[in-house]
Amino acid sequence: MTLGQAIALRENLSVIYLILIKRICKMPLMNTPAFPALADSKVISFESIRVACRNCTLSTLCLPLGLTPEDVERLDSIVRRNRPLHRGDYLFQSGERFRSLYVVKTGSVKTFAQSTEGGEQVLGFHLPGEIIGLDAIDKDAHVCSARVLETSAVCELPFSRLEELSVTIPSLQHQMYRLLSKEIAHETEMLLLLGKKSAEDRLATFLLSLSQRFRKRGLSPTDFYLSMSRHEIGNYLGLAVETVSRLFTRFHDEGLLKVDRKHIQLTDLEALEAMVSHSPVEEYRRRLP
Amino acid sequence: MTLGQAIALRENLSVIYLILIKRICKMPLMNTPAFPALADSKVISFESIRVACRNCTLSTLCLPLGLTPEDVERLDSIVRRNRPLHRGDYLFQSGERFRSLYVVKTGSVKTFAQSTEGGEQVLGFHLPGEIIGLDAIDKDAHVCSARVLETSAVCELPFSRLEELSVTIPSLQHQMYRLLSKEIAHETEMLLLLGKKSAEDRLATFLLSLSQRFRKRGLSPTDFYLSMSRHEIGNYLGLAVETVSRLFTRFHDEGLLKVDRKHIQLTDLEALEAMVSHSPVEEYRRRLP
């Protein structure tokens, strides 16, 4: 049971067999304290992931933010909701013609760039509500690849249609600008991370970033499962696998967190936050609601 | 005499005293093989940097790309051309309210983020035609600071007006999307650089990037002056000053380049390119015109 599936369950399926789920997942249900009481006898239907934008709880994170109901409807009409993808499936590969942006609906996706030596740099892990493919607009071709880390549902937004639509909906255009800008600002933070921070600082920052993103999605910020491997974390943070492993062990020993394979419990958020260096801007925002 | 000034001279001033310039700059004029014959007797007028977009040779690099003459005219009407800035002047500082995007017209600008420890991460060096401030749209506040590295002219584009305009000019909107996307793709490359590459690879990549950007601007790709200090280069590349210095010395000894203070001559581009690891996408693009 991973984050994406938990969200799928909570947000999109009205009725399921909890017990069935538990057996499928072979681990306790995480992040589902508010799981609705279950009574009926229907089995998971992956068709039900095809939720309209107006009913999607991710709409506050995704593109529809600030749009009128009518405009959301128009946006909804261009969204393609394909069948769920499975671990390892590609959303797109580097070099492919750019056609669509993708929004993670449930599950998680990693993006990565490849270099000639076969070397791979993980560029990001994308959680529900996050948009993928923005870097492909300029060259009209994907400059990185994207594969799903676990069974995931993804909305597809044909970019040409999105662009047409944004011509007629100024607030959508604004939202697009914000989205693109947010991505730039985020990568900027990553540059600071990779350029200046220590291994310890990097992992702490990574965990806190996940924590905050889970919180935004109404999930536990202190208790979650990682959908990516140690290798992928290390690659993302510019560290060797061994270093990541050792750091997890050390953090564990220092009482900062509990770690059991992919299951993470942040037991001392304060200490973890004290460990990372913040930018003054982040600092300022922290004091706001 | 630095790049920016050379461009200013070539592109914006119809008549100047070459000798006067030489004295001011106290070094030979670089990158000005096509310098127009000079005859008249007018002194530099910094007012003349106020070139309309339609006459600006940077328009192929900057926003007007692909716009009709009428639309360029409309874009031109919102551009503010302020007086030149001098070394160390701020375009904006982190935390400031976001009002405008800036396009370097002549000279060069560095952007950098600050962390609580007073640590500074240089995010980029911006040459003529390059746009600054795209990361501020989302939060409506600047998340990094920008200061000019040498006397520079900068066009200011009030973003609210630009946004209004882009609603009515679809090709401008498209251009904006491309621009934002390009920035993301560029930072992606930087992530790969900082995450995976060796010190040697980083400096080589940096020099080649400069080289290519100079070439695009019609300047010598092999003979140029750096407007930034070793310290700033090191900071940008995630290296210590000493490492940068040592690498320059080593590259020099290996016959890859000649370096005298800020004056760089790349004598063996091939070898330099062989040194850096390319992404398959870059590889593919390289084979195209």
Next chain:
DNA sequence: CGCTCGTTTGAGTTTGCTCAACGTTAGTGG
């Protein structure tokens, strides 16, 4: 001329990498 800043060079240190071994998990196929 003397000051400061930027750069270079050397010496020693350290962080995080590489290599290697081993235990564990999960996926596969009989």
Next chain:
DNA sequence: CCACTAACGTTGAGCAAACTCAAACGAGCG
């Protein structure tokens, strides 16, 4: 259902790339 295997994760030892500290030099500026 279980055995097998490949991938993943942890741990240790040694190493090296790049950092820090220190000092000297040169350029540029008042």
